Amino acid sequence: xxxxxxxxxxxxxxxxxxxxxxxxxxxxGTHTMNIARFGIKQLLPPGIKLISGPGCPVCVTExxxxxxxxxxxxxxxxxVFTFGDLYRIPGSEGSLEKLNGEGADVRxxxxxxxxxxxxxxxxxxxxxxxxxxxxxxxxxxxxxIDLVRKKGIKNFSVLSFHKRIPPVLMELVRxxxxxxxxxxxxxxxxxxxxxxxxxxxxxxxxxPGVVTGFEPEDILQGIYAILEQISEKSCRIEIQYKRGVxxxxxxxxxxxxxxxxxxxxxxxxxxxxxxxxxxxxxxKFRDFDGFYRFxxxxxxxxxxxxxxxxxxxxxxxxxxxxxxxxxxSVCKPDxxxxxxMVSSEGSCAASYNxxxxxxxxxxxxx
Amino acid sequence: xxxxLVEELFIKYFHNxxxxxxxxxxxxxxxxxxWAMTTDSFVVKPVFFPGGDIGKLSVCGTINDLAVMGAAPLxxxxxxxxxxGFDIGxxxxxxxxxxxxxxxxxLTIVAGDTKVxxxxxxxxxxITTTGLGIVPNWINYSPSxxxxxxxxxxxxxxxxxxxxxxxxxxxxxVDPPPQSxxxxxxxxxxxxxxxxxxCMRDPTRGGLAAVLxxxxxxxxxxxxxxxxxxxIDSTVAYLMELLGLEPYQLANEGAAVIIVxxxxxxxxxxxxxxxxxxxxxxxxxxxTAEIPGQVLMVTYLGTERIMQMPSGVIIPRIC
Ligand code: SF4
Numbered sequence: 001x002x003x004x005x006x007x008x009x010x011x012x013x014x015x016x017x018x019x020x021x022x023x024x025x026x027x028x029g030t031h032t033m034n035i036a037r038f039g040i041k042q043l044l045p046p047g048i049k050l051i052s053g054p055g056c057p058v059c060v061t062e063x064x065x066x067x068x069x070x071x072x073x074x075x076x077x078x079x080v081f082t083f084g085d086l087y088r089i090p091g092s093e094g095s096l097e098k099l100n101g102e103g104a105d106v107r108x109x110x111x112x113x114x115x116x117x118x119x120x121x122x123x124x125x126x127x128x129x130x131x132x133x134x135x136x137x138x139x140x141x142x143x144x145i146d147l148v149r150k151k152g153i154k155n156f157s158v159l160s161f162h163k164r165i166p167p168v169l170m171e172l173v174r175x176x177x178x179x180x181x182x183x184x185x186x187x188x189x190x191x192x193x194x195x196x197x198x199x200x201x202x203x204x205x206x207x208p209g210v211v212t213g214f215e216p217e218d219i220l221q222g223i224y225a226i227l228e229q230i231s232e233k234s235c236r237i238e239i240q241y242k243r244g245v246x247x248x249x250x251x252x253x254x255x256x257x258x259x260x261x262x263x264x265x266x267x268x269x270x271x272x273x274x275x276x277x278x279x280x281x282x283x284k285f286r287d288f289d290g291f292y293r294f295x296x297x298x299x300x301x302x303x304x305x306x307x308x309x310x311x312x313x314x315x316x317x318x319x320x321x322x323x324x325x326x327x328x329s330v331c332k333p334d335x336x337x338x339x340x341m342v343s344s345e346g347s348c349a350a351s352y353n354x355x356x357x358x359x360x361x362x363x364x365x366x
Numbered sequence: 367x368x369x370x371l372v373e374e375l376f377i378k379y380f381h382n383x384x385x386x387x388x389x390x391x392x393x394x395x396x397x398x399x400x401w402a403m404t405t406d407s408f409v410v411k412p413v414f415f416p417g418g419d420i421g422k423l424s425v426c427g428t429i430n431d432l433a434v435m436g437a438a439p440l441x442x443x444x445x446x447x448x449x450x451g452f453d454i455g456x457x458x459x460x461x462x463x464x465x466x467x468x469x470x471x472x473l474t475i476v477a478g479d480t481k482v483x484x485x486x487x488x489x490x491x492x493i494t495t496t497g498l499g500i501v502p503n504w505i506n507y508s509p510s511x512x513x514x515x516x517x518x519x520x521x522x523x524x525x526x527x528x529x530x531x532x533x534x535x536x537x538x539x540v541d542p543p544p545q546s547x548x549x550x551x552x553x554x555x556x557x558x559x560x561x562x563x564x565c566m567r568d569p570t571r572g573g574l575a576a577v578l579x580x581x582x583x584x585x586x587x588x589x590x591x592x593x594x595x596x597x598i599d600s601t602v603a604y605l606m607e608l609l610g611l612e613p614y615q616l617a618n619e620g621a622a623v624i625i626v627x628x629x630x631x632x633x634x635x636x637x638x639x640x641x642x643x644x645x646x647x648x649x650x651x652x653x654t655a656e657i658p659g660q661v662l663m664v665t666y667l668g669t670e671r672i673m674q675m676p677s678g679v680i681i682p683r684i685c
């Protein structure tokens with residue numbers, strides 16, 4: 001249980017550290033959600049601005065990728081397994097949910113292994129698992145491919161939209177090196193990859209980075225650690241979330257990942273194509289690669305967004321959800337216009353589900 | 367499966383003088399007074415879930431709708447829509463569980479109907495129940511009776527039923543699987559009818575968050591609750607954390623939210639905690655004049671946030 005006394009002490013320490021405006025990006029969607037849910041911004045002095053980062057896997061998925069998944073799902077004999085939130089994101093021709101009503105076979109799962117079992121039991125179906133997520137879920141997909149190979153299952157493949165967190169952070173500072181003063185780095189991703197890949201943030205761009213846990217106390221400690229680095233004028237990558245992360249990450253998980261995946265360019269919603277920021281299945285395992293197997297062509301299709309959703313600007317931290325015209329009126333969790341409202345970790349959903357009466361005045365009208 | 371087979375099942379389990387007479391309508395001799403009547407349809411997937419089944423749920427749901435109005439449930443009718451090919455053994459278990467649930471509270475099932483529909487026209491079995499109960503003449507529960515400083519009580523940790531069904535539907539593979547709290551509330555809340563209770567609700571669809579918002583709107587008052595006073599079930603809390611969800615949006619089928627005067631709140635709590643279903647009952651907040659129509663929650667950290675009306679979709683996070 002949360003210790004209120006410790007929390008208010010921490011909040012005071014933080015207030016004592018800030019004498020000028022500081023912009024901190026919380027990279028991970030779970031951070032965004034917990035910051036909203038626990039009203040953490042109310043504990044911070046006005047000088048600190050928290051900006052939601054690109055760490056919500058569904059939110060950064062391109063509209064054209066959703067279209068690609070739909071193209072796949074329309075192929076006769078194909079059964080698609082996906083996570084629940086992906087199912088509901090509108091593509092340019094509606095969501096996967098809608099496709100199901102039109103005779104496609106799209107299934108929601110919380111466990112990728114379910115897809116493997118289904119493939120085993122239904123050899124006449126082509127089973128495709130839609131793999132989205134970051135370095136947290138990529139090893140799971142690698143293990144699945146490994147399992148399928150060893151079992152000799154021939155009707156299973158993975159459509160990988162996996163993305164890597166470090167390159168996108170580098171891209172954000174490269175675009176505007178003054179915009180963000182420090183990063184609350186994601187706990188789960190770092191559990192797998194460790195901290196090496198973040199080093200350029202501190203070494204080249206002089207940005208403090210603190211790998212932070214998800215409890216309110218963790219988040220406040222992470223913020224405090226960033227402020228300390230700023231005031232000491234020494235930037236480094238630090239681990240606050242020591243109970244979950246060490247410098248090396250989990251070698252076995254990284255090994256699986258690098259055995260089956262290689263870096264590729266990937267397109268992020270709102271951010272564009274970022275080189276080497278994606279994970280594609282290695283050529284020698286391309287029998288298990290949905291892109292190859294179904295000739296889905298180029299994985300990067302550039303197309304202007306057709307919706308008026310502001311997710312892209314929100315992902316870059318340029319807008320906050322309540323500044324989107326659709327927020328709370330047209331766009332709500334039960335009728336999402338953009339992915340940031342679909343995923344429970346998206347900034348828009350977090351603002352909608354956990355409103356505070358101090359911020360986001362627009363929701364009161366909704 | 368034939369209609370006749372199903373009807374035989376009804377007679378076998380539900381039998382009582384009124385049903386046995388097999389007339390086109392049940393004939394009831396009711397005494398003068400105020401009667402409460404409610405009807406509800408139940409579609410739940412899976413039909414059998416840890417802690418109950420659609421039969422028990424359909425009887426408890428209707429009993430609870432009556433009980434929270436202060437009514438003593440007396441009569442029930444039920445109507446089944448059954449998909450052709452539904453297992454007759456399963457149906458028997460469902461009928462049995464309806465029967466034992468009803469009898470426990472002295473409820474008589476006076477009429478029943480079934481329709482068997484073609485495969486694909488319904489999903490297994492749907493049950494509609496209608497209940498009739500008598501309300502003591504001094505009782506007039508309504509959100510408009512709420513007054514500033516009244517206390518808000520919840521009788522059990524939120525979310526147990528919703529999580530149980532969610533886990534079963536999504537093959538969460540948790541062992542042991544989370545149990546539904548599906549239960550009749552009549553014996554738990556009936557003793558409160560002598561206190562200054564303003565109104566009660568059972569937080570089914572949309573959970574605690576939906577019920578509190580509804581009360582705030584209908585009663586035109588604000589509700590302020592303290593998160594740290596909300597009872598928690600450790601299994602529910604653990605899984606919710608994992609899924610990135612909060613239990614306040616998930617249904618209970620064996621809990622009530624009770625608005626009671628400040629004066630009688632402690633007494634009510636004492637009575638509730640003396641009942642097996644109310645051991646974890648807790649006063650979680652109060653009615654305020656601030657923020658009419660809204661629910662304000664003081665979080666674990668002492669910060670404040672609006673508790674939003676749930677949107678109806680429950681989606682776990684990915685990583
Ligand atoms: S509120 Fe909806 S439409 Fe607006 S940015 Fe968020 S998800 Fe997109």
